[in-house]
Amino acid sequence: MKTKFFSLLILTYSLSLNAQLESRREIKIPDIPGYLTLKCDFHMHTVFSDGLVWPTLRVDEAWREGLDVIAISDHIEYHPHEDDIPVNFGRTFEIAKPRAEMYGIIIIQAAEITRQMPPGHYNCLFLEDVAELDQPDFWEAINAAKNQGAFIMWNHPGWRQEDEIPIWYDDHTKLYEQGYMHGMEIVNGRSYYPLALEWCVEKNITIFGNTDVHSSIGMDYDLSLNDQRPITLVFATDRSKEAVKEALFDGRTVVYSGDMLIGKEEFLKPLFNRSVELVNTDLDISSGGTFNIQIQNKSEIPYYLVSTEQPEGLEYPEKITLYAERTVMMRLRISRGTASNVSGIRLPYTVKNLLTNRDTGLPVELVISTPAMK
Numbered sequence: 001m002k003t004k005f006f007s008l009l010i011l012t013y014s015l016s017l018n019a020q021l022e023s024r025r026e027i028k029i030p031d032i033p034g035y036l037t038l039k040c041d042f043h044m045h046t047v048f049s050d051g052l053v054w055p056t057l058r059v060d061e062a063w064r065e066g067l068d069v070i071a072i073s074d075h076i077e078y079h080p081h082e083d084d085i086p087v088n089f090g091r092t093f094e095i096a097k098p099r100a101e102m103y104g105i106i107i108i109q110a111a112e113i114t115r116q117m118p119p120g121h122y123n124c125l126f127l128e129d130v131a132e133l134d135q136p137d138f139w140e141a142i143n144a145a146k147n148q149g150a151f152i153m154w155n156h157p158g159w160r161q162e163d164e165i166p167i168w169y170d171d172h173t174k175l176y177e178q179g180y181m182h183g184m185e186i187v188n189g190r191s192y193y194p195l196a197l198e199w200c201v202e203k204n205i206t207i208f209g210n211t212d213v214h215s216s217i218g219m220d221y222d223l224s225l226n227d228q229r230p231i232t233l234v235f236a237t238d239r240s241k242e243a244v245k246e247a248l249f250d251g252r253t254v255v256y257s258g259d260m261l262i263g264k265e266e267f268l269k270p271l272f273n274r275s276v277e278l279v280n281t282d283l284d285i286s287s288g289g290t291f292n293i294q295i296q297n298k299s300e301i302p303y304y305l306v307s308t309e310q311p312e313g314l315e316y317p318e319k320i321t322l323y324a325e326r327t328v329m330m331r332l333r334i335s336r337g338t339a340s341n342v343s344g345i346r347l348p349y350t351v352k353n354l355l356t357n358r359d360t361g362l363p364v365e366l367v368i369s370t371p372a373m374k
């Protein structure tokens with residue numbers, strides 16, 4: 001009896017030691033003035049539709065990969081595992097919720113309305129009752145979501161279209177005009193739809209980058225090779241479901257995919273400015289000369305800068321890569337007289353991998369000023 005108790009103790013001890021070994025990667029992207037930058041994935045599946053994993057595993061993966069918010073959006077109309085896993089709307093959320101609470105992950109009840117194109121697939125977020133969306137008629141299904149106050153997003157608009165170029169059908173005009181299209185995926189897994197981005201900019205639709213993962217995340221993305229899942233950054237006033245909902249309806253998102261950030265200038269600019277800092281700011285540039293400027297990038301995203309114009313009297317690199325979490329040295333030559341009567345000099349660049357629209361990089365300025373002039 002005594003031995004049994006002892007071995008049980010050892011077992012418990014080693015289990016708790018193993019539990020301690022779990023670790024989370026922190027995504028190094030700064031908050032911006034007035035908002036927290038929450039890392040989110042609003043589209044994934046489990047065995048309750050055509051996914052291959054149990055709902056709690058989605059929470060474990062999200063925690064490990066530094067996410068703050070997830071939505072599991074099993075299909076309403078498609079259940080290939082139903083002989084083994086009975087159709088049970090809302091069960092995914094019920095199973096995953098306690099796990100999410102344990103890890104401090106915000107989980108949003110969701111489902112994917114799944115129809116042929118057009119109209120296509122729609123994720124409905126912040127649902128109260130998933131079963132109500134199980135309607136033969138598409139418009140009744142989407143209306144059931146809207147009646148629950150759901151945020152509705154057009155998923156993977158280029159899916160099964162030629163070259164993945166999305167087509168805007170009459171159904172989409174109706175959805176948009178009648179207030180059923182609040183968001184759109186411009187990135188789904190490894191697909192990017194630049195035309196969808198153009199539509200979102202033009203029509204003020206909230207943009208998303210989600211995984212739509214069906215297998216375990218480790219099967220689709222190899223973190224050891226720095227191969228990361230796409231993420232939607234949400235700028236929320238606090239860390240709560242309500243604040244996330246408010247931010248989505250207000251269009252406060254940026255898509256993070258590969259080493260690209262895509263979104264409105266009002267969010268990309270502060271992300272860049274909070275990431276990048278000039279290290280040696282004690283330079284007296286007023287009489288000109290050659291200076292070594294150290295620029296630190298504290299974020300995990302490399303920034304690829306290309307100069308847009310070279311102001312007179314200044315010589316500096318046309319291209320700079322601000323490597324992730326590193327400091328780079330830039331040589332700047334200032335002709336005599338150029339900086340004698342100004343409060344500082346501005347070096348205009350475009351960040352090629354921060355996009356405000358299709359092929360449109362973010363304009364930024366590196367500002368060099370003398371200490372007395374700050």
Ligand SMILES: [Zn+2]
Nearest residue numbers: 112121155156
């Ligand atoms: Zn889908």
Ligand SMILES: [Zn+2]
Nearest residue numbers: 043045112212
């Ligand atoms: Zn899906």
